[in-house]
Amino acid sequence: MxxxxxxxxxxxxxxxxxxxxxxxxxxxxxxxxxxxxxxxxxxxxxxxxxxxxxxxxxxxxxxxxxxxxxxxxxxxxxxxxxxxxxxxxxxxxxxxxxxxxxxxxxxxxxxxxxxxxxxxxxxxxxxxxxxxxxxxxxxxxxxxxxxxxRSGDHNIGGSTRRKLVTAYREKALRVAVALQSLGEAAPAQLARIAAVSTAAAVLQHNYYGWFERVSRGRYRLTPFGEAALNEYAAVLQEHGIKTATGMDAELDEDSGQLQIAEAPITYSTVAAEAEDD
Missing domain, CATH: 3.40.1350 (Trna Endonuclease; Chain: A, domain 1)
Known part of the structure; x- marks a missing residue:
């Protein structure tokens, strides 16, 4: 066949x-x-x-x-x-x-x-x-x-003309979920809650247009960011995360971190990780 x-x-x-x-x-x-x-x-x-x-x-x-x-x-x-x-x-x-x-x-x-x-x-x-x-x-x-x-296998090998879920995109999704739940936040706060140590770089580079600066040191989610959370809802749900379109993201009371993966993921520099996209 x-x-x-x-x-x-x-x-x-x-x-x-x-x-x-x-x-x-x-x-x-x-x-x-x-x-x-x-x-x-x-x-x-x-x-x-x-x-x-x-x-x-x-x-x-x-x-x-x-x-x-x-x-x-x-x-x-x-x-x-x-x-x-x-x-x-x-x-x-x-x-x-x-x-x-x-x-x-x-x-x-x-x-x-x-x-x-x-x-x-x-x-x-x-x-x-x-x-x-x-x-x-x-x-x-x-x-x-x-x-x-990468936290898991979210792509199908042999795919063409499809947006890939890379390690960098996972990191940006973590920040987006945290920002959606907070409304507005500073990079340091997002780094702690989303367990992304380079959250400031993700926000400043803003490769996908998901974030916007509202004042010095304060960011919020753009409509593109909201749409991305819907687009990648299956990836987030795979790790037990529900966004504001369903329920609020769950916070671990002890660590204050979003429970997006089984353990916080360590990432390297933005430039290196963004090469796959």
Whole structure:
């Protein structure tokens, strides 16, 4: 059964690697799928396409600069046996020469999708020596930082022309929820209540147009900010937060912080985190 969109391949591939012990998140710094096993530094990266093509190969080669554990994943459609992108023996040989792993996803009308590993990456490794090569500010370090800073998997790998829920957007949503409940507030107050240490930078940069300054050191939510809380209501509700469109955001009486995630999330600088948007 042919798929219409790349996103239809994401859920089966995600479930496959979760069963192998990976924590998986989609659309992390332009990678369709990123997975990390507890205690490991080498990320799993999967690039997803409906069909095997040159663009997929080039993406895979680029990802090998970030990790040795890179797969490309495509649909396997039994109705396309003669198609160029279904000549699996030749494609497996190509992937092995390049050091890429190759996955296929077969969809059925009445059965769950089947994920098959046709070949594994050439030399995935995660020894201590290799982990030490993660340099601060490198693309790999930014990938790992973004992965760990996100509270969950709110994006579908393979998505195009969609607003992604990045770590920075989560942080801005925390500030917006706090500001909605307070009406007006100072950055220091929002930093404490929303558990976002860089709340002042979020307000001042105002990348999304969600905030406006009403007086020196005082901010309020704009109509764009109110709309954003409605747009991302599912993300907030996933962490037990209800905005003013439903109920007031809940405050922890002991810490005075909004209960948006299980624990406050630590973020790095605004400029670095905003690169994904």
């Amino acid at each position: 042919a798929v219409r969109h790349e996103t239809e391949l994401y859920a089966p591939v995600k479930a496959f690697f979760e069963n192998l012990g990976y924590e998986v998140k989609g659309e992390v710094r332009n990678c369709d799928l990123v997975g990390i096993k507890p205690g490991q530094q080498t990320p799993l990266i999967v690039e997803i396409k409906k069909t095997f093509n040159l663009a997929l190969v080039l993406q895979g080669m680029q990802r090998l600069k970030l990790s040795s554990n890179v797969y490309v994943a495509v649909e396997r459609n039994r109705a396309k046996k003669g198609a160029v992108n279904q000549r699996w023996n030749e494609l497996v040989g190509l992937c092995r020469q390049l050091g890429l792993g190759l996955l296929t996803v077969t969809h059925f009308k009445t059965k769950p999708p089947l994920v098959e590993v046709l070949c594994k990456p050439a030399a995935p490794s995660d020894n201590v020596h290799n982990a030490a090569k993660v340099r601060p500010g490198s693309r790999k370090e930014k990938l790992l930082r973004e992965f760990h800073a």
